[in-house]
Amino acid sequence: MDVKDLVRDEVTIRFAGDSGDGMQLTGSLFTNTTALEGNDLRTLPEFPAEIRAPAGTVPGVSSFQLNFGSIEIMTPGDACDVLVVMNSAALKANLSMLKPGGVIIANTSGFDKRNLNLAKYGEGKNPLDDGSLSKYTLLEVDVSKLTKESLSDSGLGYKDVERAKNMFVLGLLYWMYNRPLESTIKFLEKKFGKKPEIAAANIKVLKDGYHFGETAEIFSEKYTVKKAVIGPGEYRSITGNKATVLGLVAATRQSNLPLFFGSYPITPASDILHELSRLKNYGVYTFQAEDEIAAVSSAIGASFGGSLGITSSSGPGIALKGEAIGLAVMLELPLVVLNIQRAGPSTGMPTKTEQSDLLQAMYGRNGESPMVIVAPATPADCFDAAFEACRISLEHMVPVFFLSDGYLANGSEPWKFPKAKDLKKVNVKFEPPRFGESNGDQFLPYLRDERLVRSWAIPGTEGIEHRLGGLEKEENSGNVSYNPENHQKMTNLRQAKVDKIADFIPLQSVDSGNEKGDVLVLGWGSTYGSIRTAARELREEGIDISHAHIKYLNPFPKNLGELIENFNHILVPEMNSGQLVKMIRDKYFVDAVGINKVKGRPFFVDELKRQIKDALASNS
Amino acid sequence: MSLETLIDLHTKNGNDEPVKYTGKDFSSDQDVRWCPGCGDYTILKQVQNTMPDIGVDKKDIVFISGIGCAARFPYYMDTFGMHSIHGRAPAIATGLKVSRPELSVWIITGDGDSLSIGANHFVQLLRRNVNVNLLLFNNQIYGLTKGQYSPTAPEGSVSKSTPYGSIDHPFNPLALSLGADGTFIARAMDRDPRHLQQMLLRTNQHKGTSMLEIYQNCIVFNDGAFELFTDKKSRPREAIYLEDGKPLIFGKNKDKGIRLDGLQPKVVSLTDGTYSKDDLWIHDEKDGTKAHLLSRFFDQHNPADEFRMPRPFGVLYAVDRPCYDEGVNSQVEEVLERKGVGDLDELLRGPETWVVE
Numbered sequence: 001m002d003v004k005d006l007v008r009d010e011v012t013i014r015f016a017g018d019s020g021d022g023m024q025l026t027g028s029l030f031t032n033t034t035a036l037e038g039n040d041l042r043t044l045p046e047f048p049a050e051i052r053a054p055a056g057t058v059p060g061v062s063s064f065q066l067n068f069g070s071i072e073i074m075t076p077g078d079a080c081d082v083l084v085v086m087n088s089a090a091l092k093a094n095l096s097m098l099k100p101g102g103v104i105i106a107n108t109s110g111f112d113k114r115n116l117n118l119a120k121y122g123e124g125k126n127p128l129d130d131g132s133l134s135k136y137t138l139l140e141v142d143v144s145k146l147t148k149e150s151l152s153d154s155g156l157g158y159k160d161v162e163r164a165k166n167m168f169v170l171g172l173l174y175w176m177y178n179r180p181l182e183s184t185i186k187f188l189e190k191k192f193g194k195k196p197e198i199a200a201a202n203i204k205v206l207k208d209g210y211h212f213g214e215t216a217e218i219f220s221e222k223y224t225v226k227k228a229v230i231g232p233g234e235y236r237s238i239t240g241n242k243a244t245v246l247g248l249v250a251a252t253r254q255s256n257l258p259l260f261f262g263s264y265p266i267t268p269a270s271d272i273l274h275e276l277s278r279l280k281n282y283g284v285y286t287f288q289a290e291d292e293i294a295a296v297s298s299a300i301g302a303s304f305g306g307s308l309g310i311t312s313s314s315g316p317g318i319a320l321k322g323e324a325i326g327l328a329v330m331l332e333l334p335l336v337v338l339n340i341q342r343a344g345p346s347t348g349m350p351t352k353t354e355q356s357d358l359l360q361a362m363y364g365r366n367g368e369s370p371m372v373i374v375a376p377a378t379p380a381d382c383f384d385a386a387f388e389a390c391r392i393s394l395e396h397m398v399p400v401f402f403l404s405d406g407y408l409a410n411g412s413e414p415w416k417f418p419k420a421k422d423l424k425k426v427n428v429k430f431e432p433p434r435f436g437e438s439n440g441d442q443f444l445p446y447l448r449d450e451r452l453v454r455s456w457a458i459p460g461t462e463g464i465e466h467r468l469g470g471l472e473k474e475e476n477s478g479n480v481s482y483n484p485e486n487h488q489k490m491t492n493l494r495q496a497k498v499d500k501i502a503d504f505i506p507l508q509s510v511d512s513g514n515e516k517g518d519v520l521v522l523g524w525g526s527t528y529g530s531i532r533t534a535a536r537e538l539r540e541e542g543i544d545i546s547h548a549h550i551k552y553l554n555p556f557p558k559n560l561g562e563l564i565e566n567f568n569h570i571l572v573p574e575m576n577s578g579q580l581v582k583m584i585r586d587k588y589f590v591d592a593v594g595i596n597k598v599k600g601r602p603f604f605v606d607e608l609k610r611q612i613k614d615a616l617a618s619n620s
Numbered sequence: 621m622s623l624e625t626l627i628d629l630h631t632k633n634g635n636d637e638p639v640k641y642t643g644k645d646f647s648s649d650q651d652v653r654w655c656p657g658c659g660d661y662t663i664l665k666q667v668q669n670t671m672p673d674i675g676v677d678k679k680d681i682v683f684i685s686g687i688g689c690a691a692r693f694p695y696y697m698d699t700f701g702m703h704s705i706h707g708r709a710p711a712i713a714t715g716l717k718v719s720r721p722e723l724s725v726w727i728i729t730g731d732g733d734s735l736s737i738g739a740n741h742f743v744q745l746l747r748r749n750v751n752v753n754l755l756l757f758n759n760q761i762y763g764l765t766k767g768q769y770s771p772t773a774p775e776g777s778v779s780k781s782t783p784y785g786s787i788d789h790p791f792n793p794l795a796l797s798l799g800a801d802g803t804f805i806a807r808a809m810d811r812d813p814r815h816l817q818q819m820l821l822r823t824n825q826h827k828g829t830s831m832l833e834i835y836q837n838c839i840v841f842n843d844g845a846f847e848l849f850t851d852k853k854s855r856p857r858e859a860i861y862l863e864d865g866k867p868l869i870f871g872k873n874k875d876k877g878i879r880l881d882g883l884q885p886k887v888v889s890l891t892d893g894t895y896s897k898d899d900l901w902i903h904d905e906k907d908g909t910k911a912h913l914l915s916r917f918f919d920q921h922n923p924a925d926e927f928r929m930p931r932p933f934g935v936l937y938a939v940d941r942p943c944y945d946e947g948v949n950s951q952v953e954e955v956l957e958r959k960g961v962g963d964l965d966e967l968l969r970g971p972e973t974w975v976v977e
Contacts, residue, residue, distance in 0.1 A: 036974045183972070232977055236970040246968055253964045256626045260719045262711075280955040282962035283623045285719060285948060290744040294711035297704070297741075301684070301715030304702060305723070306627040309715065327705050417973075420964040430630045433679075459700040459716075459723055460631040462679045467648070467695050469703030479650065480695065 004221045005178070010069030011225055012077030013173065016094040017086030017110075018055050019048060019062045022166040027064025028412075029170060029187060033179045034068045035237040035414050038227035041068035042529060044076035044602070045410045049267070049351045056118035061093040070226040074378075074529030076411065078604035082176075084169055086110050086143070088119035091127060103137045105172070107165070109144035139218055143168050150208040154201050164205045171209025176222050181206060231416060238415040240379035240408035241271040244338065246417075247386025249282050252308050255394055255426035260302030261286045261310050262295040267350040268406040269312045269340035292320040296337070300324060303333040304468070306430060306458035308390060312338035314406075315357050316347060322365050327470050328399040329369040329494065332446070332454050335399040336389050340409045343600045352600025353407035355525045356576035361401040362554060362583065368491050370498040372396070373553040375403040377528035380415035382408060385551060388505075391426045396501055397453050403553070405575070407526045407602050431455040434463030446478040451504075452497035499555050508557035513539060513546025519616065520567035522592070524550045524580050527573055530603040538609055545612070553580070561588050571595055571615055573608060593619060622953065623961050627720070641672035648698040654689060659810035659836035663757065664696055666813050670820040671699075676724045682716060684709045685728040686738060689764050690757035690836070693728040707738020710745035713752050717945045724824070725752040731772040732762050735791045739771075746800035748944035749828040755820075756793060756833045761842035774920055779841075793833050794915040794936060798908070803828040805911065806935040809835040811850035815861065815933065822935055828943050848921055849931050858921070862914070862934030867900035870930050877901075878929070885913055887927040911937035 013030070017023040024045055031043050044065040053060030067077035079099040085091040087110030098104065111128050127133055128140060147165040154161075167188075174181055185203050192199035213219055238246075252259040261284065263273040277286040285307070289295035292313055299309030313321065318339050328335040341357045343349035357364075361373050372392050376385035386402055393400040434443060443464040446454050457464045466478065474481035475489055510520075511528075512535055523531045528549050535547040548563060550556065564570055564584070570592040572581040578594035585592050595611045597603055646668040654660045671681070681699040685691035687706035694701030704712050709727045717725045727745075734742040734756055745754065761779065762768040769779040769786045772793060777786040797805045804826040808819040816834065823830040835846040849859040860870040860878070868878040875891045877900040888895045904910060914936045917929040 032972065036972065038974060038976060227976075230976055232975075234969075234973050234975050236973045238970070249962075249967060250964060256629075258623075258625050258627065258719060260715060262715055279962060279967070280952045281623075281959045282964070282967065283625060283952075285952060287715065287718060287948070289711065289714075290740055293708060294714070294741055294744065297708040297711035298715030298718070300704075301702075301712035301717075302719040303715075304682075304712070305716045305720040306630070307719040323705055324708060331702075417968045417970070420968065428626060430626070458627065458630070459682050459720065460627075460680055462677075465678060465699050467650075467697075467701035467703065469695070469701075470705055471703065 003219060006221055006223050008069075008223045008225050009071050010067065010073065011082070011177070011223060012065065012067045012080040013082045013084070014063055014065045014080035014094060014097055015084045015169070016061055016063040016090035017166070018089065019050070019052055019060050020055060021062070021086045022163065023062050023064050023086070026166045026170050027066055029184050030173060030179070031066055031412060032187070032237055033174065033183045034066070035235070036183050037179060039068040039070065039225055040073040040228035040230055040414060041066060042073050042076045043412045044407065047351055049349070054118070056087060056089055056115050058089045058093050058119060061090050063090070063094055065097070068225060070228050072228070074533045075602070075605060078606050084173070086165075086169070088115045088121060088127070092119050092121070098136060100135055101137070103139060104133060105139045105141060105169070107143035107169070108140045109142050141172070141212075141218070146208070146212065147205055150205050151201050154197070154204070156197065156201055160198060160201065164202050167202045167205040168209035168212070171206040172213050175210045175213030176219065178222060178224050181210060230414070233416040235414045235416050237412050238380055238417075239410060239412045240376065240382040240404055241269075241340070241410070242275060243380050243382035243415065244386045244402070244404060245272055245275040245279070247383040248276070248310060248336070248390060249279060249284065250383070250420070250423055251387045251390030251394075251426055252283060253420070254423055255308070255428045257283075257394070257428060258307040259284045259310060260299060260307040261312070262289050262298035262302070263287070263312045264289050264292045264295045264317060266314045266317045268342055268409045269314050269338065271409065272312045272338060272340070292317040293324060296321040296324040296335075299335055300328050300331070300333060303328070303335055304331070304458070306456065308334055308336065308394060310336040310338065312340065314340050314342045314350070315344045315360070318357060318360060319364070325371070325399055326365040326367065326369045329365070329371065330470050330473070331468050332397045333399075334393040334397060334456070336393050336402060337399060338386075338402045338404065341403060341405040343598070349600045351406065353405045353526065353602060354575050354598060354600060355403070355405050355527070356579065356598065358403065358524070358553065358576065358579040359582070361403055368495065370495050371554065372398055372400040372498055372501055373403060374400060375525045375551060375553055376408055377525065377549050377551065379408050379411045379413045381528075383415070387423070388551075391424060392501060392504070394426055394428050395453070395504070396451065396497065397456060398498060398501070403525060405526050428456070431457035431461060431464055433461045444476045444478070446473050447476050448493070452493060452500055502555040502558045505552045505557060507559045508548060508550065508563055510563070511547045511549050512536060514544065515546070516566040517546055518544035518567065519546065519569045519571065519612075520564065521545060521547045521571045521573065521612065522550065522564075522580070522584065523547065523573055524553055527575060527603055530605055530608050531573060533605045534608040534612060537605065538612060550580070553583070556587065564588055564590055569593070569616060569619055571612060573603060573611070575602065622956060638675070639677055641678065643669040643672060645678065646671045646698050648696050650695045652696050653692065655840050657839040658689070659759065659838070660690055660693070660757065662810045662813055663755070663816065663834055663836060664693065666816045666820060667755075668697070670817050670824070673821060674724065674824045680722065681724045681726070683726045683728055684713045684716070686733040687764070688730040688733045689838075690728055690730045691733065707733050707736070708741060709733070710738065710741040710754070714745060714748070714750050714944070717750050717752050718948050721751070721945045721949055727752055727754040729754060729756055731756070731758045731760060731770045731793070735771040735793060735796070743796070743800040746797055746802035746829050746831060749803050749941050750945050751827055751829070751943040753823045753830045754832065755823070756831065757836045758793060758833050759836045759838040759842055760845045761838050763838045763841055767841040792915065792918045795912070795918070797831045798912055798915050798937060802831050802937070803939050803941045804830040804935070805915070805937040806831070807833045807835070807933050809846060809850050809933065810837060819934070822938075826938055828941060849933070858930050860930040860932050862903045862932050862936065864903055864905045864935065867897045867902055869897060869900065883909070883913065885917075885929065887929060905935050905938040908937065908939070
């Protein structure tokens with residue numbers, strides 16, 4: 001049989017299997033190889049909250065979607081072109097994600113009676129042979145059996161053989177998309193360095209999967225996706241959480257401060273703790289605290305001592321930290337709070353994404369306690385946003401929220417990483433010591449400079465011993481004060497200090513489209529890729545539409561109001577029921593319209609385009 | 621190999637000569653605002669008087685408190701200080717001490733602060749053995765909120781929130797601390813300033829979390845809660861002062877002792893000729909089992925019981941165990957030694973890259 005080699009601009013593959021089938025690893029390895037091949041790409045891992053949900057059942061399905069291409073790729077793709085399913089449950093859970101006419105690669109041994117029962121397909125029913133998949137191209141491969149045969153001489157036990165079957169699938173996909181095996185082979189050799197027999201077995205299965213594609217004669221097509229035209233430079237692949245870690249470390253290295261990270265494990269933020277705890281030789285101190293409150297409190301203690309105190313969590317944990325964050329507002333010390341948002345309320349859906357904590361970040365503390373808020377737009381942008389969160393916190397002595405989400409945290413993209421020498425400087429100066437009685441005035445801990453910023457006076461500095469606390473401070477002296485005029489003044493000052501930061505952040509620019517026109521789509525956070533792609537496609541359809549994405553959510557960039565005035569319609573898509581839109585309407589008295597989704601999944605481009613059109617139709 | 625940070629550079633140019641202080645040097649310019657006659661005054665005074673003797677430069681001392689009457693304490697000390705939020709002082713102190721191990725860090729807390737809202741942080745601090753000093757002002761009442769029963773209030777306590785008497789079983793702070801594997805556990809009282817000062821010095825000397833419970837009289841809401849132990853008349857019978865290596869003797873004329881019958885402590889008379897002080901339990905601060913027994917001398921007072929146990933004061937337990945803050949820092953040093961100071965460009969670059977022409 002002749003195999004046709006077709007060229008594709010863009011391909012979306014979805015790997016799905018049982019949690020124990022290694023689909024996340026398979027997806028990540030395919031991603032790395034694809035990145036090294038020079039494609040643009042985005043990924044979306046989806047896994048169950050249960051560590052090991054009952055094997056073979058629908059709740060136990062884990063999947064990994066990858067969109068890559070020779071064109072600009074900004075989302076993991078709405079629906080996939082190829083769906084790899086390791087068992088019946090995986091098919092059941094993911095079939096709706098496959099495009100009509102798409103390809104299903106099914107591991108037939110995952111469709112035996114037992115698996116079909118576990119997936120609840122109904123007595124005697126098997127989707128592989130009942131014609132229900134007729135609108136797709138179904139390719140049946142007995143991956144389990146072929147893996148067993150591949151390793152029949154290896155002497156490995158059942159478990160090790162069973163674990164290698166994802167490599168067969170990976171090899172097969174590499175053949176289908178003309179990808180080289182080297183990067184994966186190198187990875188396997190390193191991962192199983194101490195167990196060379198396991199490494200060899202996995203590599204053999206990988207190669208056999210590849211050769212199976214060539215020789216099995218069930219595949220009539222293979223595909224080439226050419227290198228993407230992206231800016232020249234050196235790239236690496238990065239997830240949001242990893243980029244966040246690098247941003248934090250870079251900012252503390254630029255300011256030459258120790259990084260103190262107090263955290264408590266929570267999905268989907270824990271990776272940040274894992275990654276940072278490995279970077280001790282970068283001046284990073286990590287503390288796994290007894291709870292969320294101790295985590296943030298320890299960070300405040302470290303900041304008092306002159307380190308940059310950082311804490312991380314997700315919604316429920318942030319709620320617990322609220323009181324202590326308020327203390328940091330009062331103390332006017334640096335503190336960076338990372339919220340890797342997930343679907344709420346309460347425990348919600350821990351492994352599913354949402355951006356519904358914006359108003360919590362904005363207002364979720366007692367009293368009037370304004371905070372700076374910064375949000376990344378893409379996985380790689382987590383680096384810049386985290387760096388900026390630290391810079392602002394240190395230079396302005398103010399706690400800062402960093403609002404990422406589960407989609408950014410685990411998603412990945414190619415990143416043209418910066419050089420250390422090109423990073424911004426972060427300017428930190430501690431209050432100098434005062435020697436002897438005669439030397440000048442008494443130290444005033446709440447004296448402010450022209451930016452309304454007080455000085456950072458750390459223990460160990462002679463002559464400036466002073467007391468801080470959560471009680472209202474007298475202006476300048478910082479002594480406890482219940483004076484009514486003073487409280488008014490200090491409340492105003494704390495707000496004015498945050499507002500003034502607008503002078504020290506970049507102006508808002510239009511990401512794509514005209515500077516002035518009919519429709520402006522305003523977004524923030526992880527909706528960036530979907531909005532950018534939808535706006536591009538709508539412009540191609542002739543709609544006058546622009547896209548601006550807000551990274552600095554409090555304070556807003558100084559020119560945001562002006563920019564908004566340049567458009568007739570303001571649309572605000574968010575993965576919540578309308579939070580940024582409230583802030584925009586409140587601040588600029590503009591009839592901004594929300595486009596909202598809370599399904600634990602990012603916007604699909606098609607869905608967003610449709611909703612934008614609907615909003616425009618009902619708004620004109 | 622080490623990383624010289626901005627903090628190192630900043631604190632380097634300090635004054636290295638030891639400074640001679642008096643107690644007055646530790647008094648801040650703020651008016652002390654506790655109720656007249658509050659036990660906190662004497663504790664403040666003893667702490668201020670002890671500070672010159674601990675051999676630490678004022679600039680390197682930090683007092684951190686939570687919420688409650690006692691929590692105002694840092695405002696009155698002319699050192700660095702933080703009056704933080706309810707129950708969280710141990711967590712804040714942990715962050716500070718881990719990042720600045722050279723500082724002398726003191727936690728000021730109360731029975732509500734440490735044994736109710738902050739009980740979790742309290743036990744975690746003890747198990748980690750962070751090298752800080754914790755002064756637990758126990759007055760068996762919520763003073764700042766004006767008179768509700770506290771987690772150390774005895775069963776039956778009548779307070780604003782328990783008009784018919786408390787049905788809550790109280791914490792035994794020393795037993796709790798031992799249970800959390802605390803390495804230094806001691807008790808003192810506001811009305812015996814000399815002993816309190818000795819205990820403060822011991823608290824400071826110990827490396828690890830030093831937990832000093834101080835019986836403190838709340839003159840407004842719970843006056844006389846510890847009178848049995850603090851009153852000069854009843855004290856000799858009801859309190860026993862522990863001294864390392866010395867037999868357990870108490871009583872008005874040192875006429876009573878405690879001996880161990882197996883694991884059973886017994887009060888015995890030293891005057892009826894049956895036992896002499898050679899038969900008594902010899903206090904050993906390093907003996908955990910005995911410390912547990914001592915912490916259990918905690919029964920409600922029953923004057924009818926001739927053989928009732930006195931309440932122990934002094935150091936019940938003091939042992940060495942590695943400190944968390946030191947562990948964190950030596951691990952960082954070890955990694956720095958092994959890997960060298962991290963190169964930011966190498967980190968940004970990651971394990972695998974590709975070049976687009």
